[in-house]
Amino acid sequence: MLPDQLLAFIQSILQSLSKDENNQIQDFSKLTVEKPKSLSYGDYSTNAALVFAKNFKKKPYELAKLITEKLDLEPNIAKTEIAGPGFINITLEKQALGCIVNTIIDKKSDFGKGDFEKDKNINLEFVSANPTGPIHIGGARWAAVGDALANLLLFAGEKVEREYYFNDHGNQIDNFVNSIIAKYYKNDIPKDGYDGEYIYEIAEKIMPLAEKKFDKLESLNDLELATAKEFIREKSVNIMFGEIKDSLNNFGTHFDIFFHEDDLYKTDEVDQAIEQLREKGYVYEKDGALWLATSKEGDDKDRVLKKSTGEYSYFAADVAYYKNKRDRGFGTCVYMLGVDHHGYIGRMEAVCKAFGDKPGENMIFLIGQFVNIVKNGKVVKLSKRAGNIITLDDLVDAVGVDAARFSLIRSAVSTAIDLDLDLLVSHTNENPVYYVQYAYARCSNVIKNALQFGVDIGKIKSGKGFDSSLLTQTSENDLLTTLASFPDIIKMSAKSFEVHRIARFLETLASKYHTWYSHCRVLPNTPDEIGDLHFARLALNCATAQVLENGLNLLGVSAPKRM
RNA sequence: GCCCACAUAGCUCAGCAGGAUAGAGCAUCCCCCUCCUAAGGGGAAGGUCGCAUGUUCGAAUCAUGUUGUGGGCACCA
Numbered sequence: 097m098l099p100d101q102l103l104a105f106i107q108s109i110l111q112s113l114s115k116d117e118n119n120q121i122q123d124f125s126k127l128t129v130e131k132p133k134s135l136s137y138g139d140y141s142t143n144a145a146l147v148f149a150k151n152f153k154k155k156p157y158e159l160a161k162l163i164t165e166k167l168d169l170e171p172n173i174a175k176t177e178i179a180g181p182g183f184i185n186i187t188l189e190k191q192a193l194g195c196i197v198n199t200i201i202d203k204k205s206d207f208g209k210g211d212f213e214k215d216k217n218i219n220l221e222f223v224s225a226n227p228t229g230p231i232h233i234g235g236a237r238w239a240a241v242g243d244a245l246a247n248l249l250l251f252a253g254e255k256v257e258r259e260y261y262f263n264d265h266g267n268q269i270d271n272f273v274n275s276i277i278a279k280y281y282k283n284d285i286p287k288d289g290y291d292g293e294y295i296y297e298i299a300e301k302i303m304p305l306a307e308k309k310f311d312k313l314e315s316l317n318d319l320e321l322a323t324a325k326e327f328i329r330e331k332s333v334n335i336m337f338g339e340i341k342d343s344l345n346n347f348g349t350h351f352d353i354f355f356h357e358d359d360l361y362k363t364d365e366v367d368q369a370i371e372q373l374r375e376k377g378y379v380y381e382k383d384g385a386l387w388l389a390t391s392k393e394g395d396d397k398d399r400v401l402k403k404s405t406g407e408y409s410y411f412a413a414d415v416a417y418y419k420n421k422r423d424r425g426f427g428t429c430v431y432m433l434g435v436d437h438h439g440y441i442g443r444m445e446a447v448c449k450a451f452g453d454k455p456g457e458n459m460i461f462l463i464g465q466f467v468n469i470v471k472n473g474k475v476v477k478l479s480k481r482a483g484n485i486i487t488l489d490d491l492v493d494a495v496g497v498d499a500a501r502f503s504l505i506r507s508a509v510s511t512a513i514d515l516d517l518d519l520l521v522s523h524t525n526e527n528p529v530y531y532v533q534y535a536y537a538r539c540s541n542v543i544k545n546a547l548q549f550g551v552d553i554g555k556i557k558s559g560k561g562f563d564s565s566l567l568t569q570t571s572e573n574d575l576l577t578t579l580a581s582f583p584d585i586i587k588m589s590a591k592s593f594e595v596h597r598i599a600r601f602l603e604t605l606a607s608k609y610h611t612w613y614s615h616c617r618v619l620p621n622t623p624d625e626i627g628d629l630h631f632a633r634l635a636l637n638c639a640t641a642q643v644l645e646n647g648l649n650l651l652g653v654s655a656p657k658r659m
Numbered sequence: 660g661c662c663c664a665c666a667u668a669g670c671u672c673a674g675c676a677g678g679a680u681a682g683a684g685c686a687u688c689c690c691c692c693u694c695c696u697a698a699g700g701g702g703a704a705g706g707u708c709g710c711a712u713g714u715u716c717g718a719a720u721c722a723u724g725u726u727g728u729g730g731g732c733a734c735c736a
Contacts (some may be wrong), residue, residue, distance in 0.1 A: 126674075126676075128676095132679080133679075133680085133681095133682090134679080134680080137679080141679090143678070146678065146717095149716095152722090155716095156716085157688075179679065180677090180678080180679040181678070181679075181716075181717070183678080222688065225734075263736070265735055265736095266735080267735055267736060268735075268736050269736090285678060287736085289672065315714090328666095345730075357726080383734080384734090385734050386734095387734090396732075397662085397683085397732090399734095400733085400734045402732095402734085403734040404734060405734075407734090409734070409735090409736090410736045411736090412677095413736095431666095434666070434730090435663085435728060435729075435730050435731080436664095436731070437730095437731085437736095438663055438664075438730070438731060439662080439663080439731040439732060440729085440731090441660085441663085442663095463663085463664070465665075465673070465729080465730085466730080495675095500702095503671095506672080506673085507671085507672060507673085508673080510664070511665065511666095511672075512665070512728095512729070513662090513669090513671080513672080514671065514672095515671090516670090516671080519685090524698095525698055526671095526684075526685055527684095528684060530698055531684080531697085531698075531699090534696080534698050535699095536697075537696070537698090538695085538696065538699085539730075540697055541695070541696060544694095544695095545695050546695085561701095588676095591675095597673095598675085600672095600674090600683085603673095603683075603684080604683085607683080609702070610699055610700065611699095611701090613695080613700085614697095614700040615700085616689095617694075617695065619695050619702060620695090621694070621695090631725075637695095658694080658696080659698065
């Protein structure tokens with residue numbers, strides 16, 4: 097009997113009781129069936145009596161009594177108990193508890209998969225770093241979390257595409273180009289420019305080509321200089337963007353779409369978007385500039401679409417970009433931003449409303465706090481412009497992809513995390529990822545040993561040749577109920593866009609497995625001693641491996657067969 | 660000044676659609692390999708959940724206020 101079956105059963109009991117009492121319950125959303133905190137409470141626990149006591153105008157304990165009377169009639173339930181203020185603790189019969197092993201083995205990599213509304217069609221935009229430098233540590237957090245979130249949502253049954261918004265024009269890029277030129281001629285880096293070894297490397301590659309084509313830059317007139325700069329811009333942005341893509345690939349993060357800001361202008365979409373909003377009465381002219389009345393929809397102030405110089409603002413492109421996403425059929429546009437851009441939410445939600453959409457439904461913001469790098473107990477101030485950034489590549493070089501991804505994912509994005517690089521480098525074993533991976537390696541090793549004993553693992557993996565009701569030890573109960581909670585974890589994490597829950601679940605699961613492993617021997621010392629209990633435990637071992645693998649896959653962390 | 664996040668063990672963080680004795684890892688201190696991988700297990704110690712009010716049968720969790728920290732307030736992107 098799986099948790100969701102138990103939930104459905106309790107729901108039906110409540111319904112039948114409410115008929116008796118001439119009382120209808122409509123909303124069951126608060127009803128839960130959970131693994132209780134303490135093992136001594138049983139396998140599962142429900143809050144049914146606490147939540148619905150008022151509907152029945154009874155004290156929780158009295159309602160609990162009515163419910164348990166019905167629960168006790170179910171053959172799969174071994175014992176019920178009313179505890180605390182009115183919790184009902186439920187202990188299942190061993191065969192009902194162990195059947196989760198069969199389910200997992202049967203569903204394999206699909207175990208935990210959900211079937212959400214597919215019509216949502218989610219666009220997940222993340223990283224979207226400007227090509228003015230390598231991906232830094234903050235981008236790395238999103239690269240890990242965004243990718244894992246996409247995996248999670250897909251697994252939960254949503255339709256999702258990963259998108260990177262590639263901004264290759266504007267002031268930042270001009271600063272980038274000017275910095276490259278300055279660096280090459282050993283001039284001072286311009287104010288708001290970029291510095292660092294990578295600028296020099298790009299300059300070394302591009303500038304000789306530029307000089308060959310245009311002559312020394314100082315000898316050019318304004319028009320020629322502009323042409324030369326455009327040449328440098330195109331080449332250097334391409335190099336930078338190539339490096340960014342390589343870093344992301346290295347990190348195991350892949351995008352379905354790389355969207356170029358340029359395309360919005362090429363196709364006139366910016367004008368079209370502005371026109372649409374103008375028809376709705378949101379656009380006006382003031383001081384020679386074109387404005388969007390975002391304050392009508394809750395923003396602090398109105399925003400400029402077209403500057404008095406005649407150029408479009410970056411914001412104008414964002415407006416068009418949102419419309420573009422919606423026109424491409426995305427019902428939900430998720431923006432994953434760093435805290436330094438959270439001021440941006442107000443105006444974008446206003447845009448969303450101006451188009452007649454709903455923020456929170458068509459437009460969702462996930463705000464990620466900073467990742468601080470700590471050295472000698474102190475937070476190091478990093479800046480792309482100062483050139484002392486810690487890049488994604490640095491991080492991967494230092495700790496590897498698995499450890500980097502896991503440590504970035506396991507914390508909620510709403511909390512700032514401090515990464516002590518020295519600690520990560522010198523004591524890599526402290527990273528919980530190894531704890532989880534080790535559990536998987538142990539599972540795999542047990543399977544390997546069983547094969548050497550001549551056990552037909554294929555038979556077990558096909559769900560035959562074992563009796564899961566033989567799994568009666570406390571540590572086995574604990575492991576079984578933890579495995580059974582995986583689908584719920586998926587559902588909850590997907591609903592709340594919180595991937596860190598998956599990482600935390602895996603840590604818990606690994607812990608339960610390690611405990612079980614040290615308490616219950618899976619295989620005997622010699623092949624001829626193998627009995628039914630060993631087969632049952634081998635099945636549990638395989639089921640655990642499967643769930644660990646499913647979870648690690650979602651996070652983009654490898655599941656090694658040996659360590 | 661206005662706006663947004665965050666505050667839980669020595670450190671890094673979970674827990675927050677209100678629920679039972681607030682958890683994990685690391686660090687500290689004990690114990691466990693003649694036994695499937697000790698990157699493991701068992702145990703000890705460690706807390707006024709920033710502070711104060713309120714909401715209720717019940718608050719780390721919700722609301723208000725307050726303090727502290729980080730961030731944002733451009734015809735920059």
